[in-house]
Amino acid sequence: MEFSQFLPQFGGVAFTIVAFIVALSIIVAIHEYGHYIVGRWSGIHAEVFSLGFGPVLFSRKDKHGTVWQVAALPFGGYVKFLGDANAASVGSDDAGLNAAQRRRTMLGAPLWARSATVAAGPLFNFALSFLIFAAVVMIEGRAADPLTVKAVDPLPASYVQELQPGDEVLAIAGRETPLLEEFDTFIDTLPYDPVMDYRILRDGQEMTVRGPYPYPPIVQGLSPQSAALDVDLRIGDVILTIDGEEVRAFERLREIVGESDGSPLALEVWRNGEVLDFTLVPRRADLPRAEGGFETRYLIGINGGLFFEPATATPGLWEAITYGAGQVWFIITSSLSGLWYMITGAISTCNLAGPVGIAETSGAMASQGAQSFIWFVALLSTAVGLLNLFPIPVLDGGHLVFHAYEAVTGKPPSDGVLRVLMAVGISLILTLMIFALANDLFLCP
Numbered sequence: 229m230e231f232s233q234f235l236p237q238f239g240g241v242a243f244t245i246v247a248f249i250v251a252l253s254i255i256v257a258i259h260e261y262g263h264y265i266v267g268r269w270s271g272i273h274a275e276v277f278s279l280g281f282g283p284v285l286f287s288r289k290d291k292h293g294t295v296w297q298v299a300a301l302p303f304g305g306y307v308k309f310l311g312d313a314n315a316a317s318v319g320s321d322d323a324g325l326n327a328a329q330r331r332r333t334m335l336g337a338p339l340w341a342r343s344a345t346v347a348a349g350p351l352f353n354f355a356l357s358f359l360i361f362a363a364v365v366m367i368e369g370r371a372a373d374p375l376t377v378k379a380v381d382p383l384p385a386s387y388v389q390e391l392q393p394g395d396e397v398l399a400i401a402g403r404e405t406p407l408l409e410e411f412d413t414f415i416d417t418l419p420y421d422p423v424m425d426y427r428i429l430r431d432g433q434e435m436t437v438r439g440p441y442p443y444p445p446i447v448q449g450l451s452p453q454s455a456a457l458d459v460d461l462r463i464g465d466v467i468l469t470i471d472g473e474e475v476r477a478f479e480r481l482r483e484i485v486g487e488s489d490g491s492p493l494a495l496e497v498w499r500n501g502e503v504l505d506f507t508l509v510p511r512r513a514d515l516p517r518a519e520g521g522f523e524t525r526y527l528i529g530i531n532g533g534l535f536f537e538p539a540t541a542t543p544g545l546w547e548a549i550t551y552g553a554g555q556v557w558f559i560i561t562s563s564l565s566g567l568w569y570m571i572t573g574a575i576s577t578c579n580l581a582g583p584v585g586i587a588e589t590s591g592a593m594a595s596q597g598a599q600s601f602i603w604f605v606a607l608l609s610t611a612v613g614l615l616n617l618f619p620i621p622v623l624d625g626g627h628l629v630f631h632a633y634e635a636v637t638g639k640p641p642s643d644g645v646l647r648v649l650m651a652v653g654i655s656l657i658l659t660l661m662i663f664a665l666a667n668d669l670f671l672c673p
Contacts, residue, residue: 243591243594243595244587244588244590244591245587247587247590247591247593247594247601248583248586248587248590248591249302249303250590250594251590251601251604251605251608252302252303252304252590253279253280253302254356254605254609255353255356255605255608255609255612256279256304256305257279257305258352258353258355258356258609259305259349259350259352259353259612259613259616260277260278260279260305260306260307260349261277261352262348262349262350262351262352262353262355263307263345263346263348263349264277264294264307265348266344266345266348267307267309267334267341267345267348268292270337270340270341270342270344270345271331271332271337271341272309272310272332272333272334272337272341272342272345273292273293273294273309273310273332273333274292274294274307274308274309274310275293275294275295275308275309275310275312276294276295276297276306276307276308277294277295277296277297277305277307278297278298278299278305278306278307278308279297279298279299279302279305280298280299280300280301280302280303280304280305281299281300281301281303281304281305281306282299282300282301283299283300284297284298284299284300285297285298285299285300286298309333309334309345310329310332310333310334311325311330311332311333311334311335311336312333312334312335339631339634339635342627342631343628343631346624346627346628346631347624347628349613349616349624350612350613350614350616350617350624350625351613352613353609353610353612353613353616354556354609354610354613356605356606356609357552357555357556357559357606357607357609357610357613358552358553358555358556359552360552360602360603360605360606360609361551361552361555361556361603361606362548362549362551362552363548364599364602364603364606365543365547365548365551365552366542366543366548368540368599369540369541369542369543370540370541370543371408371538371539371540372408372538372539372540372541373407373408374396374397374398374405375396375397375405375408375411375538376394376395376396376397376538376539377391377392377393377394377395377396377397377536377537377538377539378393378536378537378538378539378540379393379536379537380392380393380535380536380537381446381464381535381536381537382464382500383440383444383446383466383535384466384468384498386468387422387440387444387466387535388422388423388438388439388440389438389439389440389535390426390437390438390439391426391428391437391439391536392430394430394431395426395428395429395430395437396428396429396430397426397427397428398427398428398429398434399425399426399427400418400424400425400426400427400442401418401419401421401424401425402425402427403417403418408538415442415443415479416479418441418442420441420476420477420479420480421441421476422440422441422476423438423439423440424438424439424440424441424442425437425438426438426439439535440476440535441476441477442534442535443477443478443479443532443533443534443535444466444476444477444478444532444535445466445467445475445476445477445478445480445481445532446464446465446466446467446478446532446533446535447461447462447463447464447465447466447467447530447531447532448463448530448531448532448533449463449530449531449596449600450462450463450529450530450531450592450596451527451529451530451531451592452529452588452589452591452592452593453529453581453585453588453589453592454511454527454528454529454530455508455509455510455511455527455528455529456508456528456529456530457529457592458508459506459507459508460506461495461497461506461508461530462499463596464499464500465497465498465499466497466498466499467481467495467496467497467498468496468497468498468503469494469495469496470484470485470493470494470495470496471484471493471494472494478532481532485510485526485527485528486525486526488510488526489526490509490510490511490512490526491509491510492507492508492509493507493508493509493510493528494506494507495507495508508528510526510527510528511526511527511528511529512524512525512526512527512576513525513526513527514566514569514575514576514579516562516565516566520565521565521569522565522566522569522574522575524575555606556610559607559610559611559614560610560614563610563611563614564614566579576672577663577667578667578672580663580664580667581664581667581668582661582663582664582665582666582667582668582669583661583664583665583668584665584668584669585664585667585668586608589604590604620653620656620657621646621649621650621652621653621654622650622653622654622657623653623657626649626653630646
């Protein structure tokens, strides 16, 4: 089995690796900066801030006495505080330090300072995600009521499309257009007719024009590690037929894929005036439901939407804050729920991606544009922050458990116990990494 078959073909292997390193470096830098800056505020001195491991490529010492360095292996990073025996801040090497100097070490600092410093890494990851989500919605805006056409996507000549930019959509197929927050429910009530009447307001006058089903089978987004990417479907493609059946509604396309039971499907696709043929195999996927839990469906990995770009409005600051916080919370809760469902066997363990899968996703998102890549960085940052809070020795969550023990008993765990627990923690992490890598390479093609 060739390793290269697991890497995406778009952009090449080098593009994928670069995208992965950039995404990981951003997330690691923010995580470690959280440890560093809160430690400094708490009176704990950082001797080294390293982005990467291994041979040092570049370094400089700042006015606070911290060495900032970039190392050759860009797959992580660390902050080494004064008195730490190693980069993991496990054990003490504070011989010869006086009381004032020991206060500036991690182990010599008060419990509150150590706990705050440890917790800051994951919290900074969450903060990065929150800021990205909130900033994106502020910059891009959100579709605004009333539903108004900003621009119309290119469609095949067989589509009837008479809407123009600036049209305000008052009704579709004789039904009044609701507020946008209710639009998806409204769409479910419409028939899959290829041509519909649109009552619009154009230049102050009401009129009726014709247009396609509001959500035609247009590719508006591509999921990483999907059947659609494997056959090189592209954003803007319009699916004309699937297994010989003409489709004009995205929901009908979804139904056919769901009923396929994973059998190969033949697609006829319109792309910039040219008709192309593809054959792809839908893949099973476990998707989080808004009300909680998961549902298993067959997917080909494309996202759809309106055949026109709706006019947008910039949300207020509070709306952006609420949206950003909601996205972070959704990622955390769905990740924990997914982990539990995998442990209980309710969903497949193939939902656990390893480094190859994450690298492939990084490349896929980068290939779809800066916004998609930045969005992925935000999602991954929350996942990394959550993982680091797991109560496993070596991870930040394990350190916080030790601090909780110290707060209750008045003394930290003994060095012997720490060594055993750290060995257990390293074993658990290595086992998880090996299993995830096996998913990428062998178990979950």
